[in-house]
Amino acid sequence: MASPAPLAPTTLYGSDGHGMVYGFRFGPGPSCTVIEDAGLLPADGFERPAPDGSFVWLHFNLANAAAEPWLRAHAGLPGDFFDALHTGSRSTRIERDGDTLFAVINDVVFNFAFEASDVATLWVSVRAGSVVSARRSPLRSVDRLRTDVKRGLVPDTPVALLEHLLQHQADELQRIARMATDRVDDIEDEVLAGRVTQHGREMSRLRRLTVRLQRLLAPEPNAMLRLLSRPPAWVSSADVQRLQQALDEFVVVLRDIGSLQERIKLLQDESSARVAEENNRSLFVLTMVTVLALPINLTSGLMGMNVGGVPFSQNSHGFWWMVALIASLTGLLAWLALRRWLSRAPKK
Numbered sequence: 001m002a003s004p005a006p007l008a009p010t011t012l013y014g015s016d017g018h019g020m021v022y023g024f025r026f027g028p029g030p031s032c033t034v035i036e037d038a039g040l041l042p043a044d045g046f047e048r049p050a051p052d053g054s055f056v057w058l059h060f061n062l063a064n065a066a067a068e069p070w071l072r073a074h075a076g077l078p079g080d081f082f083d084a085l086h087t088g089s090r091s092t093r094i095e096r097d098g099d100t101l102f103a104v105i106n107d108v109v110f111n112f113a114f115e116a117s118d119v120a121t122l123w124v125s126v127r128a129g130s131v132v133s134a135r136r137s138p139l140r141s142v143d144r145l146r147t148d149v150k151r152g153l154v155p156d157t158p159v160a161l162l163e164h165l166l167q168h169q170a171d172e173l174q175r176i177a178r179m180a181t182d183r184v185d186d187i188e189d190e191v192l193a194g195r196v197t198q199h200g201r202e203m204s205r206l207r208r209l210t211v212r213l214q215r216l217l218a219p220e221p222n223a224m225l226r227l228l229s230r231p232p233a234w235v236s237s238a239d240v241q242r243l244q245q246a247l248d249e250f251v252v253v254l255r256d257i258g259s260l261q262e263r264i265k266l267l268q269d270e271s272s273a274r275v276a277e278e279n280n281r282s283l284f285v286l287t288m289v290t291v292l293a294l295p296i297n298l299t300s301g302l303m304g305m306n307v308g309g310v311p312f313s314q315n316s317h318g319f320w321w322m323v324a325l326i327a328s329l330t331g332l333l334a335w336l337a338l339r340r341w342l343s344r345a346p347k348k
Contacts (some may be wrong), residue, residue, distance in 0.1 A: 015060070015061040015064045015067065016036075016037050016038060016039075017037075017039070017064045017066060018037070018038040018039055018066055018067065018070040019038075019060045019061055019062070019064035019065075019067020019068070019070055019071075019209070020035075020037070020038040020058055020059065020060050020061075020067070020070075021056060021058065021059045021060065021061050022034070022035075022059055022146060023036075023038065023041075023056060024056065024057045024149055024294075025054055025055075025056045026054060026055055026056070026057070026154055026155060026156075026161075027050075027052060027053050027054030027055065027154075027156075028053055028054050029155065030154045032149060032152075032154050035056065035058070037189040038058065038070065038074075041056075041074070043208050044340060045163060050129050053127075055128070055129045055130055055131065055157075055158050055338055056129070056130050056131070056157075057130070057131040057132075057133070057161060058130070058131070058133070058148075059133045059134070059135075059142065059146070060132070060133070060134040060135075061134075061135065061136070062085065062134050062135065062155030063136050063137075064069075065103035067134065068082070068085070071132070071134070075125075075132055076129075077100075077125050077132060077235045078098065078100060078102075078125075080102065081097075081102060081125050082122065084102070084104060085123060085134070086094075091104065091106075091215070092104060092105055092106050092161075092308075093224070093226055094223065094225045094243070095223040095224075095226065095227055096226065096227050096230065096231065096232060098128065098231070098232075099127065099128070099233070099234065100125055100126065100127050100231045101124075101125070101126035101127075101159070101162070101227070101232070102123075102124070102125055102126075103123070103124040103125075103162065104121060104122075104124075105121070105122045105123075105124060105141075105165065105166070105169060106119050106120070106121050106122070106142045107119070107120060107121075107139040107140060107142065107169055107172065108120070108121055108139070108140055108172060108176065109137050109138060109139060109140070118235055119212055119213065120135065120136065120137040120139055121135065121136075122134070122135045122139055122141075122142055124162065124165070126158045126159060126161075126162050127158065127214060127234075128158065128232075128234040129158075130158065131158045131161050131162065133165075134191060140168075140172050141165060141168040141169040141171075141172050142168075144168045144171075145161075145164055145165050145168050148164065148168075157236070157239055159235055159236075159239035159242060159243065160239065160242060161196065162243075163242040163243060163245075163246050165183065165237075166243075166246035166249075166250070167246060167249065170246070170249040170250055170253050173213065173250075173253045173254075173257070174253050174256070176213070177253065177256050177257050177260060180206055180209070180210065180260060181260055182254055183202075183206065184206065184260065184263060184264060184267065187199045187203060187267065188267055191267060191270060191271050191274065195305070199271065200271060203264055203267060203268050203271065204268075206264055207264045207265065207268065210257055210260055210261040210264065213257055214254060216256060216259050224243075224247055228240055228244060259301075288337040289311065291333055291337065292330055292333050292334055292337065294333070295326050295329035295330050295333070296326050296330065298324060299325070299326050312346060
């Protein structure tokens with residue numbers, strides 16, 4: 001009897017068999033332990049606050065098909081969390097859902113190339129005893145937070161962990177704004193130097209990026225204000241202050257991005273004006289060349305007709321008389337064109 005065919009290996013996308021990329025348990029005290037496998041967690045081990053004040057952070061990769069079913073079965077997350085994964089708004093927000101904080105955070109992917117499509121979403125659920133985050137693409141800010149934890153960062157509360165994540169996102173956003181500003185500075189120098197034709201596409205790309213960043217990364221103020229005014233009972237006043245500081249940092253960075261977006265718009269207007277001026281100058285030169293060629297074309301057409309009475313046809317010097325006449329008319333038109341050209345030239 002033939003042996004059964006081996007099963008195809010499951011694609012884990014850098015996560016374990018349950019879709020968890022990594023996990024940590026913080027506390028009690030300044031301690032942190034690594035959670036190797038989500039399957040080793042108790043069924044209700046992170047649904048309620050631990051008596052010793054410890055909490056877990058579990059980060060999942062939704063590209064792994066096993067991640068969402070495991071979260072539905074074991075994480076105890078509200079239904080709105082899973083609805084947001086598929087149909088919810090992608091704009092950045094932090095809102096209260098009962099005793100849970102639900103956050104939608106937009107971040108840039110690792111291979112960020114200043115494209116508007118290089119922005120991906122991270123969904124976070126924060127409770128008194130756990131932080132569960134999920135994404136479909138590797139993101140920079142959450143990976144920087146993981147690196148900090150491995151280097152010894154131990155947040156004392158779940159909200160403190162969320163605040164560190166928001167800080168990293170603001171830092172990453174500031175880095176992108178700084179890089180975009182440097183590129184806009186170079187483009188501006190070249191535009192002012194008259195080299196405008198090769199930068200139109202890049203300026204459009206940078207403007208699309210800034211518009212998308214400002215639209216997706218700006219936290220929804222109403223949701224944030226409701227959260228800060230009526231936080232869950234387990235959120236301390238210090239945690240509320242941390243969230244307020246994170247919001248203030250976002251406001252500063254988004255103001256810089258808004259200024260950069262306006263600057264790119266003005267630069268595009270300047271570039272378009274210079275291109276239009278260049279096109280008008282080329283069209284004027286083409287028109288003048290056409291006008292200068294008018295006498296010789298008109299005269300050759302008239303003299304080429306096979307009819308009687310052609311001027312100077314019987315004169316031995318008729319050809320040279322016609323050359324002199326055409327040269328005179330062309331010289332007159334050239335003088336008028338040069339005079340008009342000089343009148344249009346900017347005065348220094």
